[in-house]
Amino acid sequence: MSLKERRKTHSVQVGNKFVGSAWPILVQSMTNTPTEDPQSTAEQVKELCQTGSEIVRITVNTPEAAKCVPEIVRLLERDGVECPLVGDFHYNGHSLLTDFPDCAKLLAKYRINPGNVGRGNRHDENFRRMIDVALKYDKPVRIGVNWGSLDQDLLARLMDENAARTVPEDAHSVLMEAIVTSALESARLAESYGMASDRIILSAKVSEVPDLITVYRKLAASCQYALHLGLTEAGMGSKGIVASASALSVLLAEGIGDTIRVSLTPEPGASRSLEVTVCQQILQSLGLRAFAPQVTACPGCGRTTSTLFQELAQQIQAYLVKQKLSWQEQYEGFEDLKVAVMGCIVNGPGESKHADIGISLPGTGEDPRAPVFIDGEHVTTLSGGTLVPDFIDILNKYVDKRYGKKTAAKI
Numbered sequence: 361m362s363l364k365e366r367r368k369t370h371s372v373q374v375g376n377k378f379v380g381s382a383w384p385i386l387v388q389s390m391t392n393t394p395t396e397d398p399q400s401t402a403e404q405v406k407e408l409c410q411t412g413s414e415i416v417r418i419t420v421n422t423p424e425a426a427k428c429v430p431e432i433v434r435l436l437e438r439d440g441v442e443c444p445l446v447g448d449f450h451y452n453g454h455s456l457l458t459d460f461p462d463c464a465k466l467l468a469k470y471r472i473n474p475g476n477v478g479r480g481n482r483h484d485e486n487f488r489r490m491i492d493v494a495l496k497y498d499k500p501v502r503i504g505v506n507w508g509s510l511d512q513d514l515l516a517r518l519m520d521e522n523a524a525r526t527v528p529e530d531a532h533s534v535l536m537e538a539i540v541t542s543a544l545e546s547a548r549l550a551e552s553y554g555m556a557s558d559r560i561i562l563s564a565k566v567s568e569v570p571d572l573i574t575v576y577r578k579l580a581a582s583c584q585y586a587l588h589l590g591l592t593e594a595g596m597g598s599k600g601i602v603a604s605a606s607a608l609s610v611l612l613a614e615g616i617g618d619t620i621r622v623s624l625t626p627e628p629g630a631s632r633s634l635e636v637t638v639c640q641q642i643l644q645s646l647g648l649r650a651f652a653p654q655v656t657a658c659p660g661c662g663r664t665t666s667t668l669f670q671e672l673a674q675q676i677q678a679y680l681v682k683q684k685l686s687w688q689e690q691y692e693g694f695e696d697l698k699v700a701v702m703g704c705i706v707n708g709p710g711e712s713k714h715a716d717i718g719i720s721l722p723g724t725g726e727d728p729r730a731p732v733f734i735d736g737e738h739v740t741t742l743s744g745g746t747l748v749p750d751f752i753d754i755l756n757k758y759v760d761k762r763y764g765k766k767t768a769a770k771i
Contacts, residue, residue, distance in 0.1 A: 365615055366381045366615040366616075366618075367381060367580050367614075367615045367616055368381050368584060369381045369584050369585060369586045369587065369618055370557055370558040370560075370584055370585060370586055371383060371558060371586070372500050372558055372559060372560070372561055372586050373500065374415060374444045374446070374468050374469045374500055374561075375415075375442075375443075375444025375445070375468035375469070376442055376444065377414055377415060377444055379415075379561060379586045379588075379618050379619050380558075380586045380618050381586075381618060383618075384648075384649055385612070385617060385618060385619060385620060385643055385648055385649065386414045386415060386618070386619040386620075387412055387413055387414050387415075387619075387620060387621075387636055387639040387640060387643070388413060388414065388415045388416070388417065388588070388590075388619055388620065388621040388639075389408045389413040389415075389416055389417070389621060389632065389633075389635055389636050389639075390416065390417040390418070390419075390448070390621070390623075391404045391405060391408070391416065391417070391418050391419070391632065392404075392626070392632055394425075395418050395419050395420060395421070395422075395425035395428055395429070395432070396422065396424045396425050396428055397428075398428045398431040398432045398435060399435065401418060401428070401432050402431075402432045402435035402436055402439075402441075404632060405418070405432070405436060405441065405443065405445065406436065406439055406441050407631065407632070407633055408443075408632060408633055408636055409441050409443035411633035411636040411637060412636050412637070412639075412640050412651060413443065413633075413636045414443065414444075415443065415444050415446060415468075415469075415619065416443050416444070416445060416446065417445075417446040417447070417448050417471060418432070418445060418446070418447065418448065419448050420447040420448060420449055420453070420456055420463065420467075421448075421449075421450065421451075421452070422456075423456065423459070423460070425456075426456045426459070426460035426463040427460060427463070429445075429447070429460075429462070429463040429466055429467065430462045430463070430466055432445070433445065433466045444468035444469065445466070445467055445468055446467060446468060446469040446470070446471055446502070447463070447467040447469070447470050447471065448471045449470060449471060449472060449473070449490070450473050450476050450509075451476050451477075453470070453472060453477065453486075453490050454477065454478075454486040454487075454489035454490050457470065457489070457490055457493040458489060458493060464493050464496075464497055464499070465497050467499065468499070468500075469499060469500045469501065469502060469561075470490060470493075470494055470499055470500075470501050470502070471501070471502045471504050472487070472490050472501055472502070472503055472504065472546075473504050473505070473506060473509055474487065474503060474505060474511055474542055474543075474546040475505060475506065475509040475510045475511045475512075475542065476509050477490070479512070479513055480513070483511070483513070484549070487546070487549065487550075488553050491550050491553045491554070491555050492553065494555065494559070495553070495554050495555060499559075500559040500560065500561065501550065501555065501559065501560060501561070502560075502561040502562070502563060502588060503543055503546045503547055503550065503560060503561070503562055503563070504562075504563040504564075504565065504588070505539050505542045505543045505546075505562075505563065505564045505565070506564075506565045506566075506592055507535065507539055507565070507566045507567075507571075507592075508567075508592070508593075510535075510538060510539060510542060511538075511542050514538055514541065514542050514545070515534075515535070515538045518534050518537055518538045518541065519531070519534055522534045536571060536574055536575055536578075537578075539564045539566065539575050540564060540575055540578045540579055540582065542564075543562045543563075543564045543579060544562075544579070544582060544583060547560050547562060547583070547585055557584070557585065560585050560586075561585065561586045561587070561588050561618070561619070562579060562583070562585045562586070562587055562588070563587065563588040563589070563590065564576065564579055565590055565591065565592035566591070566592060567591060567592050567593045567594070569591065569603055569606050569607040572589075572591055572607045572611075573607060573610050573611060576589065576611050576616055576617070577611075577614070577616070580614075580616045586618040586619070587616065587617055587618055587619075588617075588618065588619045588620070588621070589607075589608050589611055589612070589616070589617040589619070589620045589621075590604075590608075590620060590621040590622065590623055591603055591604045591607050591608070591622075591623065592623055593623060593625075594622060594623045594624055594625075595624070595625060596624065596625040596626075596627070597624075597627075600622070600623070600624045600625060601622070601624065601638050604622040604623070604624075604638065604642075605622075605638070605642050608620055608622075608642055609642060609645075609646060612642070612643070612646055612648060613646060620639050620642070620643070621635065621639065622635045622638045622639050622642070623635065624638065640652070650693075650695035650696040651695055652680065652681070652684055652695055653680045653684075653694065653695065653696075653697035653698070653699060654697070654698050654699070655673060655676055655677045655680065655699045655700070655701060656698065656699070656700040656701070656702075656711055656715055656718075657669070657670075657673035657700070657701045657702070657703075658702050658703045658704075658707060658708070658711070660703055661703075661704075662724070663703070663704040663706065663723040663724055664703035664704050664723045664724065665724045666703075666721075666722075666723070666724065668721055668747075669701060669702065669703035669721040670703075671748075672701050672719070672721065672747075672748055672751070673701040675748055675752075676699060676701055676751075676752070676755070679752060679755075680697075680699070687759065687763075690763075690764070691759065691760075691763035691764060692763060693763055694759060694763045697716055697717075697759065697763075698714075698715045698716045698717075699715055699716065699717055699718065699755070700712045700714070700715035700717075700718030700719070700720075700733075701718070701719055701721070702718065702719070702720045702721060703721055703723055704720075704721070704722070704723025704724075704726065705720065705722075705723060705726055706723075708720030708721065708723075709731060709733070709738075712731070712732075712733040713733050713736045713737075714736075715733070716734070716735060716758070716762075717732070717733070717734050717735075717754070717755060717758050718732070718733045719731070719732050719733075719742070719751050720733075728743055729741050729742070729743045730742045730743065730747060730751075732751065732754060734754075734758060739754075740754070
């Protein structure tokens with residue numbers, strides 16, 4: 361942990377993965393295909409897993425969807441996909457898990473929303489039925505509170521208690537309190553039914569950044585359950601990315617969070633996998649995990665009227681993405697590689713020296729030559745029309761020399 365010691369939590373096994381402070385912070389995602397279509401759902405799960413999602417959730421909302429879970433699992437096994445599959449249950453989860461035992465057996469975890477398992481006496485009865493199935497098949501659960509579907513009976517109770525106080529809190533503060541209380545009381549209720557604390561993960565999702573930080577700080581201070589972080593309904597494009605990164609980074613930097621998801625609304629027809637890439641970039645930017653080599657590149661200014669450095673940065677980034685799969689089979693630890701592609705003499709040499717390997721391209725009016733630095737030392741200077749392939753050749757040799765030795769030593 362390079363920022364702050366992570367909060368100590370229980371370790372929860374989810375399929376072949378582990379969630380908790382003893383383990384790396386995991387990346388999660390969720391399909392948006394109809395689960396009743398096992399082929400498209402399995403294909404999307406596979407795509408998400410290949411991008412880097414370590415746990416994938418699917419909607420299980422109808423009898424037809426529950427019936428299709430075994431076929432989805434079969435298709436994933438056929439293709440060698442070993443990513444744990446989580447069932448997302450709302451309203452009728454107690455019936456689906458009871459009526460479709462093959463679905464219940466094959467899912468790696470159940471997500472239960474305590475706000476919509478029923479009201480009054482039905483709430484505890486339906487909740488217990490889901491916990492009983494989890495106990496029967498030895499499955500962990502995520503008790504996932506969401507402010508858009510909060511337990512209204514609980515909220516009314518806390519509002520009444522607040523009104524009776526000498527100095528009442530504002531309604532929004534009570535709402536935040538209700539979210540935390542719902543998660544904690546539900547977890548303790550599950551434990552009273554026999555669920556072990558190391559089989560429970562909590563989440564408490566809201567859509568505003570300050571609220572998410574407040575809620576998770578309260579949760580983290582009140583329990584040792586593993587926590588799943590995510591801004592619900594984050595939005596599209598840059599808004600969703602920036603909001604999610606802002607909220608999650610604050611919490612992760614404080615050591616809070618054991619698994620994360622960035623709930624982006626994809627562009628029509630676009631791949632769902634962008635949310636996985638964003639999760640990975642958040643964790644890598646904070647120095648918490650390494651998923652792929654990183655390229656540092658300057659934004660450009662009046663000194664860099666040539667587009668050469670932009671083109672080179674783009675080509676190097678694309679090359680690293682392309683090489684990732686083959687390098688995974690050849691080299692161990694290459695994910696922490698840092699490459700710098702800079703555009704002029706002001707910061708170029710310095711940034712290149714800080715990277716593992718870097719090149720400082722000539723800016724406007726500078727000598728049309730590009731010094732290359734490896735591990736902080738100037739090793740050569742490139743120029744001419746073969747500059748790009750020459751640098752890529754140097755990069756390949758560096759990767760093989762640095763990471764190939766590690767792999768050979770391990771063998």
